[in-house]
Amino acid sequence: MIESVDTILALVLLSVLFSFGTSRLPALIKIIAFQGVAVSIVPLFIGHGLSTGGIVFTLITLLIRGIVIPLCIYLAIKKVAIHREVEPIVGYHASLMVGLILIVAATFVSPKFNLPQSSSNALLLPTAITLLAAGMFLLMARRNAIAMVLGYIVMENGIYLVGTSFSVRAHHIVEFGILLDVLAGVMIMAVILQNIKQAFDDVDTALLRTLKE
Amino acid sequence: MVELVFLVPLLTGVIAFFLPRTSGRPLLVITGFIHLLLSLILWIRRPTALLPSYFAVTPEGLLSLLVISLLFFLISIYTTAYLKEAAIRSENIFTGSMLLFLSTMTMVTLSDHIMVMWIAIEATTLASAPLIYTHRSAASLEATWKYVLICSVGIALALLGSVLIDLSMGVGGVDVPVTFSSLTEVAQRLDPLWLKTGFVFILVGYGTKMGLAPMHTWLPDAHSEAPSPASALLSGVLLNCAYLGIFKTNKIMQAAGLGNFSGNILIVFGLASMLAAATFIIRQTEYKRLLAYSSIENMGIIAFGTGIGGLGAYGAVLCLIHHSLIKSALFLSSGNILLGYGSRLIEGTGNLAKLMPKTFVAFFGGFVGIAGMPPFGIFLGELLIILGAFRSGHYWGVGLFILCICVIFAGFANHVMKIAFGSTGVEIQTKELPNMVWPQLALLFTSVVLFFWMPGTLYQTIVNALM
Numbered sequence: 225m226i227e228s229v230d231t232i233l234a235l236v237l238l239s240v241l242f243s244f245g246t247s248r249l250p251a252l253i254k255i256i257a258f259q260g261v262a263v264s265i266v267p268l269f270i271g272h273g274l275s276t277g278g279i280v281f282t283l284i285t286l287l288i289r290g291i292v293i294p295l296c297i298y299l300a301i302k303k304v305a306i307h308r309e310v311e312p313i314v315g316y317h318a319s320l321m322v323g324l325i326l327i328v329a330a331t332f333v334s335p336k337f338n339l340p341q342s343s344s345n346a347l348l349l350p351t352a353i354t355l356l357a358a359g360m361f362l363l364m365a366r367r368n369a370i371a372m373v374l375g376y377i378v379m380e381n382g383i384y385l386v387g388t389s390f391s392v393r394a395h396h397i398v399e400f401g402i403l404l405d406v407l408a409g410v411m412i413m414a415v416i417l418q419n420i421k422q423a424f425d426d427v428d429t430a431l432l433r434t435l436k437e
Numbered sequence: 438m439v440e441l442v443f444l445v446p447l448l449t450g451v452i453a454f455f456l457p458r459t460s461g462r463p464l465l466v467i468t469g470f471i472h473l474l475l476s477l478i479l480w481i482r483r484p485t486a487l488l489p490s491y492f493a494v495t496p497e498g499l500l501s502l503l504v505i506s507l508l509f510f511l512i513s514i515y516t517t518a519y520l521k522e523a524a525i526r527s528e529n530i531f532t533g534s535m536l537l538f539l540s541t542m543t544m545v546t547l548s549d550h551i552m553v554m555w556i557a558i559e560a561t562t563l564a565s566a567p568l569i570y571t572h573r574s575a576a577s578l579e580a581t582w583k584y585v586l587i588c589s590v591g592i593a594l595a596l597l598g599s600v601l602i603d604l605s606m607g608v609g610g611v612d613v614p615v616t617f618s619s620l621t622e623v624a625q626r627l628d629p630l631w632l633k634t635g636f637v638f639i640l641v642g643y644g645t646k647m648g649l650a651p652m653h654t655w656l657p658d659a660h661s662e663a664p665s666p667a668s669a670l671l672s673g674v675l676l677n678c679a680y681l682g683i684f685k686t687n688k689i690m691q692a693a694g695l696g697n698f699s700g701n702i703l704i705v706f707g708l709a710s711m712l713a714a715a716t717f718i719i720r721q722t723e724y725k726r727l728l729a730y731s732s733i734e735n736m737g738i739i740a741f742g743t744g745i746g747g748l749g750a751y752g753a754v755l756c757l758i759h760h761s762l763i764k765s766a767l768f769l770s771s772g773n774i775l776l777g778y779g780s781r782l783i784e785g786t787g788n789l790a791k792l793m794p795k796t797f798v799a800f801f802g803g804f805v806g807i808a809g810m811p812p813f814g815i816f817l818g819e820l821l822i823i824l825g826a827f828r829s830g831h832y833w834g835v836g837l838f839i840l841c842i843c844v845i846f847a848g849f850a851n852h853v854m855k856i857a858f859g860s861t862g863v864e865i866q867t868k869e870l871p872n873m874v875w876p877q878l879a880l881l882f883t884s885v886v887l888f889f890w891m892p893g894t895l896y897q898t899i900v901n902a903l904m
Contacts, residue, residue, distance in 0.1 A: 339608075356597070363590060372586060379593055387600045390607065395615075398491075401556040402596065408563050409589050416570075416582050423575045432579040 260289035314365035355382030450536030461532030493549035497902035518872035580662035595642025605631035624692035646679035650713035660729035665772025673765030703744030710737030752821030759814030767803035787861030799877035
């Protein structure tokens, strides 16, 4: 069982590297969808002894994180049909390098936290930290509004991983509320994306600079 | 019973989305009135919730709830008149969002479970986003984008903080419900390292929503682009809701004996916000942004006072209540100015005292109040914070605090004088409807009354909240 968790987590780490290296938005969305699926099935393998409610909730998470959220973004960009690439602030090759450094650093610091669960699943904490940092990085290093929303989703995936793995008392109603909030947030962001595209004919956030001081 | 307070506006809010264009207006006032009644009943009876593991009636929650309720009722009366004057395209979305916004904010004040608190605060962001985008302009789009993205990311950090506090229970070997009240009781047994880390994340997360520098960048944009009734709600009560999250976590820290750690961080963030506000207020060109930066200043004052503790913490609560009353009055008045002059720029206004005398009274009264002069309550709050800071020996901090207040007063006064007495050739485009003036005056009057006479039950509730 432990090996399968580590395999999934390794795939999640790979998805981070892929997402840093790709310039094509549809590919990026597919990667994030894959990441959502992978992250949501982690609790099934982690061995907390899942109840029926737990399994149902995991499936709902899978549905929302893996399908509904990426689909929202995908429909948003399909409607606005972006042809031109927006130059990122940090280039794709440099981003890949940053991704590698993030993973190494996360692996290096994780044992220092001394958490009970991390001894059985060595990759769990490094992956969670990498996801958090990777989401932050995407938010800062991309000017493309869609990539920024995806960065937010990556960050949320990281927090979900921390939450499900390290806190035992999961209230499914509460978790479900959090999930709904994230979903509604992404939907609102998708609506704003469409409006930004209509108003500016682009999704470059450098255009959003009229308000200052 | 307790849950009813946020379920009523939730229901009416959803209904308002499907009503024809203008029929949502009376619904706003009616819901505001029912909400005020229910809040008063909660205040008097203090019942327990149907779902005690998620919701509870706490003194600090009640204080915020009553402020929200009173403000919303008065703002809803203003809004009905405002909507007649201002052309807003999809009015049903506006009224629906206002009501949902009220519902989510009420939920924040009543939530006791640490995650439910997070859900409610994130929901306030989502419910208020359509309000900022009401004018459908490029600038309002930009403001909405910044608001949703920055606040969502910030609040995501607060979620991480909440998870870490949960973790501090696991590491400390404590098994109680994850509610603020039970965590405060067992605070001594929580793992201090994870508790500290959790507090920092929660402070940064909810601090983003509260408008603490340097995470405040969304606030001036959102508050200036939203229609004035929505700005009044955003500034008057939404910031309090975010503060409530920090306040309750700070209480856990104090119970755990880590009050010094959390207090010092709050002092630093508070002073940073005041400094940021001072820099931007002096050379501000738009009056609604001026008011927004003043909100950042006041949130800084409140964070500073909470960090000082003791007398300062009491002063901070006073500032919180009075800032809500006065700042919402100012934002509502700024709505009249915007409708009258048709310009957001301070340059585009002038001679308010002659041209719009009633609005002038409300606007100038609000300025006097927000600048911290008697007979308005902020004076008392700031005085107590300064006294508390001297008593606890924070000499450098209080020096900087006083300096910032002086600079902000000078900058603010300069701009207000231009608006009130400067020369202008502008023709006023609207009449001053009574309903667009007396809600502000009622808000200011409440602040004055509370300055001279604090009801015993209110005083007792504040003291209980700080215990």
